[in-house]
Amino acid sequence: MCSAMARRAMACAMAAGALTACNSIIGNGNLEGPVGDGGNMPGDGCSGIGCMVTNCAGQAKPPTSVSGIVRTPDEMLPVNNALVYIPTDALAPIIDGPAARGCASGAPFVHAFTDVSGHFKLVGVPSVANLRLVIQVGKWRREITIPAVTDCGELVLSSSQTRLPRSSAEGHVPHIAVTTGTADALECIGRRVGISDSEFSRGNGTGRIHLYAGAGSPTTMLGSETLEPVAALSGRMSQYDMLLFSCDGRPVGRPPQEVRDFIDDGGWVWLSHLNANWLAQPAFPTVATFDVNDATQIPPAVAARIDTATPKGQALADWMAQVGAASQGQVSLETGHNTCSGIETAAQRLVYFDPPVSSGLGGVQLLTWAPGSGGRLWFADFHFQDPIPFKQVFPTECESAELTPEGKLIAFQLFDQPTCLP
Numbered sequence: 147m148c149s150a151m152a153r154r155a156m157a158c159a160m161a162a163g164a165l166t167a168c169n170s171i172i173g174n175g176n177l178e179g180p181v182g183d184g185g186n187m188p189g190d191g192c193s194g195i196g197c198m199v200t201n202c203a204g205q206a207k208p209p210t211s212v213s214g215i216v217r218t219p220d221e222m223l224p225v226n227n228a229l230v231y232i233p234t235d236a237l238a239p240i241i242d243g244p245a246a247r248g249c250a251s252g253a254p255f256v257h258a259f260t261d262v263s264g265h266f267k268l269v270g271v272p273s274v275a276n277l278r279l280v281i282q283v284g285k286w287r288r289e290i291t292i293p294a295v296t297d298c299g300e301l302v303l304s305s306s307q308t309r310l311p312r313s314s315a316e317g318h319v320p321h322i323a324v325t326t327g328t329a330d331a332l333e334c335i336g337r338r339v340g341i342s343d344s345e346f347s348r349g350n351g352t353g354r355i356h357l358y359a360g361a362g363s364p365t366t367m368l369g370s371e372t373l374e375p376v377a378a379l380s381g382r383m384s385q386y387d388m389l390l391f392s393c394d395g396r397p398v399g400r401p402p403q404e405v406r407d408f409i410d411d412g413g414w415v416w417l418s419h420l421n422a423n424w425l426a427q428p429a430f431p432t433v434a435t436f437d438v439n440d441a442t443q444i445p446p447a448v449a450a451r452i453d454t455a456t457p458k459g460q461a462l463a464d465w466m467a468q469v470g471a472a473s474q475g476q477v478s479l480e481t482g483h484n485t486c487s488g489i490e491t492a493a494q495r496l497v498y499f500d501p502p503v504s505s506g507l508g509g510v511q512l513l514t515w516a517p518g519s520g521g522r523l524w525f526a527d528f529h530f531q532d533p534i535p536f537k538q539v540f541p542t543e544c545e546s547a548e549l550t551p552e553g554k555l556i557a558f559q560l561f562d563q564p565t566c567l568p
Contacts, residue, residue, distance in 0.1 A: 207298035214303035220340025224264025231257035244413030248284035284563020288317035327392025334544035397423035
C-alpha cells in the first residue's frame with residue numbers, strides 16, 4: 147500500500163494529470179493512490195481504483211470516458227439494453243437454470259446501459275493500466291482488459307472488443323436447449339449470430355447449446371452423432387436458461403405443464419407457429435385466440451406493423467429500423483401465418499398484420515407473456531428458416547445469408563434479457 151506521505155511525494159513528481167507508481171500495481175482492492183489531477187489528493191479513506199479518477203474538470207478538460215457499441219457475437223447486430231461496467235472485485239459465477247438471475251457482480255464502480263444502437267459511454271473512468279470492463283446482458287457475459295485509457299479524453303473501443311462472447315472460452319453463454327423442426331430450423335439462430343460450432347452439442351454434451359431432434363424433423367444429426375429425440379428434454383428443462391421449440395409442421399403434444407413450470411421459475415421460452423396448441427392447454431392462461439387448423443394462404447413478403455404502444459414495442463421498432471429491417475414501424479415477413487387472430491389482456495402484442503397494409507390480412511405475428519416471476523414466453527406465428535430438404539446434419543442445413551427480418555426479430559428477443567444491478 148502507498149502511504150499518505152509517499153502519495154504526496156509522488157504527486158509532486160507527477161506531471162499534471164499523469165498517474166505513476168501506484169498505477170503499476172493497481173488491482174489490490176485496498177490500494178490507495180493519487181487522483182492524478184496535478185496535486186489534489188483524496189482523503190485517507192479513499193481506496194482502490196476509485197482514487198484513480200482524474201479530476202479533469204479542475205483542468206478544464208472533459209472527463210475520462212470509455213465508449214463503444216455492444217454487438218452480437220458475430221459483430222453484425224447492435225445489442226439494446228446491455229449493461230457495461232467496470233468491476234472492482236472478482237466476478238461471481240453465473241448459475242445455470244431458470245431460478246438464477248443474470249445479475250452484475252464484481253462491485254461495479256461505474257456502469258451504463260446501451261441504447262437501441264448498442265452505444266454506451268462510461269464517464270468518470272479510472273485512469274489505470276489494464277482496466278477491466280464487463281459487457282453483460284442477462285446471462286451473456288464477457289470481460290475484457292483495456293491496456294490504457296485516454297486521460298481526460300474518450301477512448302472508443304472497437305466492435306471486436308465490445309461484442310458478446312462466441313464461446314464459453316471468451317465468457318459466459320446461457321445454457322440453451324433448441325429443438326429441430328419439420329417446418330422451422332431454430333437450431334440455426336445461434337450459429338447465425340456468431341456462436342461457435344464448438345458450443346453446439348447433443349442433450350448430454352458439454353456445449354452450451356443442446357440440440358434435440360423434433361418429431362419428424364429432417365435434421366437428426368450433429369456431425370456424426372445422432373440427436374436425442376425431443377422427448378428426452380422432459381425432466382431436463384430445469385438445467386437450462388432458455389428453450390426454443392421449432393415448428394414441427396403440425397400440432398405436436400408435449401408436456402405444457404413442464405414448460406409452464408419452467409417459465410414460472412424464471413425461464414425464457416420461444417414457441418414457433420404450430421406450437422400454439424400448447425397455449426390452448428389448461429397449463430396456460432388464455433393469452434390469445436388461436437386456430438392451428440387455419441388454412442389461409444399467406445403471400446410472400448407481407449407487410450406487418452410493429453406495435454409501438456409500449457416501451458418494449460417502441461424499442462423493437464427503433465432497433466429494427468437501426469438494422470435495416472423495418473421502415474416507419476413496418477416489417478416485411480416472408481414466413482408469416484394466420485394461426486393467432488388476437489391477444490387477451492394477459493399478453494403483449496409486438497408484431498401484427500394490419501389489413502390496410504397487410505394485403506387485407508389480420509392476426510398477431512409476435513406476442514409475449516410474462517407471469518411476473520421473471521420468466522417470459524414468446525410466440526411467433528412465423529418461421530426463422532424453412533429446413534433445407536435432405537439436409538440431415540447440423541450445421542449443413544443452416545443458411546449463411548444475411549438474417550431475414552424474421553431472423554432479426556428473433557435475434558432481438560434472444561438478447562433482450564434483463565440484467566439486474568446489485
